[in-house]
Amino acid sequence: MSGRAIVVTSGKGGVGKTTATANIGLSLASRGQKVVLIDGDIGLRNLDLILGVENRVVYNIVDVVSGRCQPRQALVKDKRISSLFLIPASQIDQKEAINADQMRDLSTQLKEEFDFVLIDCPAGIEQGFRNAVAAADEAIVVTTPDVSPVRDADRVIGLLQGSLGEPQLIINRMSMAMVKRGDMLDQQDVLDILAIRLLGIVPEDEAVVIAGNKGAPVVLNGGSPSGDAYGRIARRILGEDVPIPELNGHSSFAKRLGQFIFGR
Amino acid sequence: MVRGNHTRIQTNEWVELVVSQGGTSLFSIKGLKEGPTLLFDDHAPFADVVAAVEEELARADGFFRGSPIVLHFGDRPLQKEEWWHLKETLHREGVLLRYVVSNDATSRKMLYREGLSVRESVPLPRTEKTDQDPLPPEGQRASYLRHGMRGGQKEVFDGDVILAGDVNQGAEIIAGGDVVVIGTLRGVVHAGYPDNARAVVIALNLTPLQLRIGPLIAIPEEGQNHRGVLHPEVARVLDDQIVIEPYNGKL
Numbered sequence: 001m002s003g004r005a006i007v008v009t010s011g012k013g014g015v016g017k018t019t020a021t022a023n024i025g026l027s028l029a030s031r032g033q034k035v036v037l038i039d040g041d042i043g044l045r046n047l048d049l050i051l052g053v054e055n056r057v058v059y060n061i062v063d064v065v066s067g068r069c070q071p072r073q074a075l076v077k078d079k080r081i082s083s084l085f086l087i088p089a090s091q092i093d094q095k096e097a098i099n100a101d102q103m104r105d106l107s108t109q110l111k112e113e114f115d116f117v118l119i120d121c122p123a124g125i126e127q128g129f130r131n132a133v134a135a136a137d138e139a140i141v142v143t144t145p146d147v148s149p150v151r152d153a154d155r156v157i158g159l160l161q162g163s164l165g166e167p168q169l170i171i172n173r174m175s176m177a178m179v180k181r182g183d184m185l186d187q188q189d190v191l192d193i194l195a196i197r198l199l200g201i202v203p204e205d206e207a208v209v210i211a212g213n214k215g216a217p218v219v220l221n222g223g224s225p226s227g228d229a230y231g232r233i234a235r236r237i238l239g240e241d242v243p244i245p246e247l248n249g250h251s252s253f254a255k256r257l258g259q260f261i262f263g264r
Numbered sequence: 265m266v267r268g269n270h271t272r273i274q275t276n277e278w279v280e281l282v283v284s285q286g287g288t289s290l291f292s293i294k295g296l297k298e299g300p301t302l303l304f305d306d307h308a309p310f311a312d313v314v315a316a317v318e319e320e321l322a323r324a325d326g327f328f329r330g331s332p333i334v335l336h337f338g339d340r341p342l343q344k345e346e347w348w349h350l351k352e353t354l355h356r357e358g359v360l361l362r363y364v365v366s367n368d369a370t371s372r373k374m375l376y377r378e379g380l381s382v383r384e385s386v387p388l389p390r391t392e393k394t395d396q397d398p399l400p401p402e403g404q405r406a407s408y409l410r411h412g413m414r415g416g417q418k419e420v421f422d423g424d425v426i427l428a429g430d431v432n433q434g435a436e437i438i439a440g441g442d443v444v445v446i447g448t449l450r451g452v453v454h455a456g457y458p459d460n461a462r463a464v465v466i467a468l469n470l471t472p473l474q475l476r477i478g479p480l481i482a483i484p485e486e487g488q489n490h491r492g493v494l495h496p497e498v499a500r501v502l503d504d505q506i507v508i509e510p511y512n513g514k515l
Contacts, residue, residue, distance in 0.1 A: 155414060158417050
């Protein structure tokens with residue numbers, strides 16, 4: 001079996017890469033996929049916190065590539081879904097503790113056993129980025145609808161096209177209210193500039209912040225707008241043709257009514 | 265640390281500096297009309313070459329900083345990681361690239377995807393000096409790019425540049441002649457570099473951050489967002505000023 005290795009990247013920090021990685025991973029796993037998340041942000045470990053498994057971490061990725069442990073010893077099993085695993089980043093090493101070849105080997109090894117290897121890429125376009133990209137076959141670029149993340153995403157897409165082909169885009173933290181007021185780029189502005197395939201739009205949602213602090217990603221509590229958006233993104237990754245409701249503005253009352261009446 | 269040997273060859277046409285190590289030549293620097301050109305040996309281990317370049321640049325003490333140079337990779341099949349390694353070194357020393365040359369098709373493709381201006385062969389030592397207008401006659405030298413440009417990518421070409429796609433913010437085109445963008449121009453363009461004020465810039469949507477033609481620089485007003493509607497415009501120099509007007513199919 002050979003799984004898909006997907007890097008989640010953005011260029012800019014703070015746009016929600018780690019949250020996206022955790023939520024997509026959980027969504028895929030809850031749909032029966034065997035998923036491993038790799039925290040590629042060596043030195044700044046976060047993914048374990050978002051998943052709420054920080055107390056289960058024993059070994060980390062630097063231990064694996066330097067041969068201090070076997071890859072399966074470093075796999076931290078999720079406490080909710082048994083087909084989801086995490087390889088945590090090291091909190092004490094530097095980005096240079098790992099090179100691109102080692103990441104590639106690790107990912108090849110993991111793909112034998114997992115359907116999905118999701119790599120959470122560090123911010124920036126330096127060594128950590130190159131390592132994360134080297135390990136991947138596909139890429140997801142996350143941006144928020146703000147001018148500087150969009151510009152950085154554009155730069156990253158340019159770099160990725162040299163090695164991985166065309167990435168797919170997630171627009172995170174879309175605030176329909178601000179778009180309506182004209183205070184924010186809307187999805188079409190972002191797509192005009194970045195011109196790559198849209199994988200999904202995640203609305204601005206307070207639940208994400210709460211979930212991150214609690215270590216219980218939003219996809220776990222059904223009914224939150226962002227959790228539902230990640231669920232749809234996971235289905236699209238699995239090849240389902242799921243419409244992007246956020247693309248046509250907002251979930252208006254009339255639409256909700258229609259959904260209620262027609263049962264979808 | 266590489267301790268290179270240096271041999272300086274001087275002829276009427278060019279100056280050549282050969283850097284070698286233990287009898288193996290690593291690379292040479294030629295002063296050509298295109299600017300300083302680094303020619304890499306086809307067979308020397310690339311890590312040695314990069315180390316030698318690094319040392320040479322350190323020795324040159326900023327001489328190459330800011331002046332665009334040409335890289336000639338010869339027949340060497342260049343790996344992307346090797347290029348990144350070299351790029352880092354050049355970047356650290358503040359060396360700018362004019363274009364790169366490679367005779368290897370795979371390497372050319374890789375370098376091209378890395379956003380570089382790539383050529384197949386460089387006109388090596390010229391036998392005659394031309395003191396005329398460095399620009400080739402109109403339409404005789406054009407570079408056609410069948411892709412857009414993203415932030416951080418740069419295209420430098422000493423003729424006209426035609427590009428099918430968008431030029432995004434943070435991307436840069438420097439052309440000796442005209443620049444035609446069949447798409448939206450949001451980045452920075454310098455047409456008629458360095459001093460050809462007859463050059464024009466045409467784009468289906470002309471909303472650049474900054475527009476330079478020959479010796480002039482213009483900062484266009486914040487453009488309207490023509491979403492989905494194309495407003496072809498042409499920028500040219502009239503009375504020592506860059507003016508932008510609608511493009512109606514003729515200049």
